[in-house]
Amino acid sequence: MTDERIKRTKDKLRVYGNYTRQIQQLERRLQEINDAIAWHADWPEQAAKECGIHRLDPKHPAVQRMTIEQATLEREIDQAYTERQLLGLDAWLNSLSPDDRQIIRLVYEDGYSYQAAAPMVNMSKPGLQYRINKICKNSIRV
DSSP: OHHHHHHHHHHHHHHHHHHHHHHHHHHHHHHHHHHHHHHTTTOHHHHHHHTTOOOOBTTBOHHHHHHHHHHHHHHHHHHHHHHHHTTOOHHHHHHSOHHHHHHHIIIIISOOOHHHHHHHTTOOHHHHHHHHHHHHHTOSOO
16 A cells, blocks of 8 residues: 555656646746847847747748747646646645755656765665655655
8 A cells, every 4th residue: 555655656746747847848938939029029020030930931920920839838838737736746745844845856857867866965876765755655645
């Protein structure tokens, strides 16, 4: 029972991390577009060009394509946040100690291996694995 809870929590954390990385990627692209728009407020064609968005044909100008991409990114970000929230991990993650939260963030959200994350938190690889199992074991019906 306990091993199953640990495995299930780790699986959910992997999915949570995937959503987190997807959200970060989408937010970076949206910020790139917003920055270009702010920087070239008087020349939107240049903003689109800076973002790598070019005119395909006369019916699809670059500025229109940039606006569509901006709106699409905003929708995709909202959808990813909603889907990540459905995993039900937010309250549990917020209840973790700062040290435990950092360990979970490094391994599951930032994607570091146990080997790479262990020295970042002054632990050995087996010590980190044990700590993660302990954190997941103490999860309350995640």
